[in-house]
Amino acid sequence: xxxxxxxxxxxxxxxxxxxxxxxxxxxxxxxxxxxxxxxxxxxxxxxxxxxxxxxxxxxxxxxxxxxxxxxxxxxxxxxxxxxxxxxxxxxxxxxxxxxxxxxxxxxxxxxxxxxxxxxxxxxxxxxxxxxxxxxxxxxxxxxxxxxxxxxxxxxxxxxxxxxxxxxxxxxxxxxxxxxxxxxxxxxxxxxxxxxxxxxxxxxxxxxxxxxxxxxxxxxxxxxxxxxxxxxxxxxxxxxxxxxxxxxxxxxxxxxxxxxxxxxxxxxxxxxxxxxxxxxxxxxxxxxxxxxxxxxxxxxxxxxxxxxxxxxxxxxxxxxxxxxxxxxxxxxxxxxxxxxxxxxxxxxxxxxxxxxxxxxxxxxxxxxxxxxxxxxxxxxxx
Numbered sequence: 001x002x003x004x005x006x007x008x009x010x011x012x013x014x015x016x017x018x019x020x021x022x023x024x025x026x027x028x029x030x031x032x033x034x035x036x037x038x039x040x041x042x043x044x045x046x047x048x049x050x051x052x053x054x055x056x057x058x059x060x061x062x063x064x065x066x067x068x069x070x071x072x073x074x075x076x077x078x079x080x081x082x083x084x085x086x087x088x089x090x091x092x093x094x095x096x097x098x099x100x101x102x103x104x105x106x107x108x109x110x111x112x113x114x115x116x117x118x119x120x121x122x123x124x125x126x127x128x129x130x131x132x133x134x135x136x137x138x139x140x141x142x143x144x145x146x147x148x149x150x151x152x153x154x155x156x157x158x159x160x161x162x163x164x165x166x167x168x169x170x171x172x173x174x175x176x177x178x179x180x181x182x183x184x185x186x187x188x189x190x191x192x193x194x195x196x197x198x199x200x201x202x203x204x205x206x207x208x209x210x211x212x213x214x215x216x217x218x219x220x221x222x223x224x225x226x227x228x229x230x231x232x233x234x235x236x237x238x239x240x241x242x243x244x245x246x247x248x249x250x251x252x253x254x255x256x257x258x259x260x261x262x263x264x265x266x267x268x269x270x271x272x273x274x275x276x277x278x279x280x281x282x283x284x285x286x287x288x289x290x291x292x293x294x295x296x297x298x299x300x301x302x303x304x305x306x307x308x309x310x311x312x313x314x315x316x317x318x319x320x321x322x323x324x325x326x327x328x329x330x331x332x333x334x335x336x337x338x339x340x341x342x343x344x345x346x347x348x349x350x351x352x353x354x355x356x357x358x359x360x361x362x363x364x365x366x367x368x369x370x371x372x373x374x375x376x377x378x379x380x381x
Contacts, residue, residue, distance in 0.1 A: 006068045006069045006070075010068065011068060011069060011078075014053070014068045014075070014078070015078050015079075015082065017052060018049075018052055018054070018078075018079055018082045019082050019085070021048075021049065021052060022082055022083070022085075022086040022088050023086065025045060025048075026086050026088040026089070027086075028086075028087075028345050028348065031086075031087055031088070031089075031201055031202055031348065032201075032348075034089065034201075034202045035201045035202055039202075040089050040162070040164075040165065040202055040203065040204045041089035041090045041091070041162075041165070041202070043121075043124070043165065045090075046090055046091070046121050046124070047120070047121035047122060048121075049090065049121065050119065050120055050121025051121070053068070054079055054092060055095055055096075055099065055118055055119050055120075055121055056119045057072050057075045057076045057079070057096075058072050058073070058076055058096055058099050058100045058103065058237065059099050059103045059115065059119060060103060063103050063108065063112070063115060064115065064116055064119050065099075065103070065119060071299075071300065071303045072303060073237060073240055073299045073300075073302045073303035074296070074299045074300060074303055076096055076237070076240075076241060076244075076299075077240055077241060077243075077244035077295065077296070077299040078244070079092065080092060080093070080240075080241040080242075080244035080245045080248070081244045081245065081247055081248035081251075082248060083245050083248065084244065084245035084246055084247065084248025084249040084250075084251075084252070084349075084352060085248035085249065085251055085252045086248075086252075087201065087202070087249060087252075087348045087349055087351075087352050088202075089202035089203055091124055091125075091126060091161060091162040091165065091166075092241065093161065093238050093241045093242065093245070094125065094126035094127055094160075094161045094162060094238070095118055095124065095125055095126070096237055096238070096241055097127045097170075097234040097235070097237050097238040098118065098125040098126065098127055098170045098234070099115060099118050099119070099125075100233060100234045100237045101127075101170060101181065101221055101222075101230050101231075101233070101234045102114065102115045102118075102170075102183075102221065103115060104230060104233060105221045105222035105226070105230060106222055106223055106226060107218075107220070107221070107222060107223075110218050111183065111221065114168065114183065117167075123167045123168065124162060124165045124166050124167050124168075125166060125167065125168045125169065125170060125183075126160050126161050126162050126163060126166050126169060126170070127160075127169075127170050127171075127234060127238070128157035128160045128163075128169040128170065128171040128172070128208055129157070129171075129172050129231075129235075130157065130158045130159040130160070130359075131155070131156060131157060131158055132156055132158045132207065135365065136359075136360060136361045136362075136365065137235075137361065137365075139174065139179070140155065140172045140173055140174060140179070141155060141174075142154065142155025142156070142157065142171065142172065142173040142174070142210065143155060143173055143174055143175070144173040144174070144175040144180060144182060145175070146175070146176070147214060149214070149216055149217065150214065150215050150216040150217040150218075150219060151175065151182065151214075151215050151217070151219070151220070152212055152213065152214055152215075153171065153173055153182060153184060153210045153212075153213045153214075153215060154210055154211060154212055154213070155171075155173060155209075155210050156207060156208070156209050156210070157169070157171060157207070157208045157210070158196070158207050159196070159205050159207075159359060160205060160206050160207070160208050161203060161204075161205055161359075162203075162204065162205075163186075163193050163195070163204070163205060163206025163207075163208055164193055164195055164204060164206055165204075166186045167185065167186055167187075168183050168184060168185050168186060169183070169184045169186060169191075169208060170182070170183055170184075170221065171184055171208075171210070172227075172231060175224075178224040178227070179224075179227045179228055179231070180220060180221075180222075180224060180227050181220070181221040181222065181227055181230065181231065182215055182219045182220055182221065183215070183219045183221060184210065184213060184215055184219065186208075188213050188214070188215070189213070189214070190210060190211040190212050190213035190214070191208065191209070191210060191211075191213055192208070192209045192211070193206045193207070193208050193209075194206060194207045194208075194209070198355060199351045199354055199355060200351050200352055200355045201348050201351055201352075203352075203355065232310070235360060236302045236309060236310065236313050237302065238360050239298075239313050239314075239316075239317055239360050239361070240295070240298050240299045240302050240313060240316070242317070242356040242359070242360060243291075243294075243295040243298060243299075243313075243316045243317060243320050243356075244295050244299065245352065245356060246291070246295075246320050246321075246324050246352075246353050246356050246357075247288075247291050247292050247295050247320065249324075249349040249352050249353050250288050250291060250324055250327050250328070250349075250353070251288065251292075252349060253327070253328060253331045253346060253349045254284060254285065254288050254327065254331065256331070256345070256346070257281075257284075257331040257334050257335065258272065258281060260334070260335055261277060261281070261334060271334075277334070280330065280334070284327055284330055284331070287323050287326065287327055288327060290319070290323070291319065291320045291323055291324065291327075294312075294315060294316045294319050294320065295316050295320060297312055297316070298312045298313045298315070298316040301313070307377070308373075308377060310369075310373055311370065311373040311374060311377060314361070314366040314369040314370045314373060315366075315370050317360075317361060317363065317366040318363055318366040318367045318369075318370055321357045321362070321363030321366065322363055322367075324353045324357065325353070325357075328346075328349070328350050328353060331346065332346055332350075
């Protein structure tokens with residue numbers, strides 16, 4: 001795919017191809033079947049998705065990637081929105097974050113083989129940043145000490161998406177007083193993975209322990225002076241994709257609720273014909289489109305590396321995190337009693353939204369971050 005600007009028709013073709021693929025391969029019935037049989041995504045299915053360009057969008061052309069419109073983060077967000085619309089499984093967010101880090105590191109050539117494998121879908125990777133009992137964004141307690149042939153890593157990482165499917169982890173650790181990142185193979189001696197419960201129907205998470213894990217010197221990603229910037233960049237990418245995924249889920253829920261109100265009759269009239277409910281739907285649509293707008297703005301700012309990108313992303317996470325719950329609860333209420341049953345599909349979307357609200361910074365943490373970043377940018381001016 002080219003990084004040249006695409007026409008609206010080309011963008012629609014790109015998005016509709018993914019939508020058709022997910023509708024065909026990841027119907028709600030199939031999602032329920034995956035959950036019933038305690039299965040996440042299938043790696044062969046993920047490779048087919050990679051062929052549609054999911055994994056290459058955030059990687060420059062000279063490294064084997066390329067986007068559709070010249071705005072890579074927005075293109076990736078378009079795909080994430082379709083994932084939310086279908087509550088599809090698959091490591092889209094973690095792989096996008098890892099690919100961003102590997103592609104933008106000063107030593108990206110050292111990780112060319114891994115990056116190529118991620119793009120073709122033959123390898124799975126995830127960022128291992130969170131640690132047990134610690135808020136997102138705090139300095140890691142995981143350590144890396146120099147050894148004869150490289151580094152020795154010790155620590156525990158928590159809430160790692162697709163941990164049991166991963167071939168490699170991109171972990172953060174403190175080495176000689178500096179923040180660094182390392183690529184660690186999941187099968188390396190000393191690495192153990194424990195599955196942890198999650199409310200999401202098909203996404204799984206794990207706790208990964210590194211017990212004196214030896215890695216070669218070439219496993220380091222970037223230099224000590226660029227690690228913080230690389231981590232900030234991959235975090236913004238992950239948060240933008242989370243926002244887009246929540247918007248997709250909300251869009252499906254709203255569409256489902258409108259269809260229900262049109263089909264359901266009370267006193268001989270469709271529920272949607274009552275003025276009080278029309279006003280309620282108008283409010284919900286306004287909130288949904290506001291969520292879509294702020295998610296799109298965050299994607300554009302991150303893609304453009306705008307000075308206020310972190311502020312915009314935190315604002316999006318805070319706003320969508322708050323209003324997604326309100327929209328979901330209203331839609332459930334409008335469905336009546338059936339909306340709270342296991343058999344109805346609404347809770348699948350609520351589960352995805354709640355997980356995304358909690359990871360890469362909670363709604364409340366991002367509300368505080370908006371205030372802090374606003375003050376910081378204000379003083380800078």
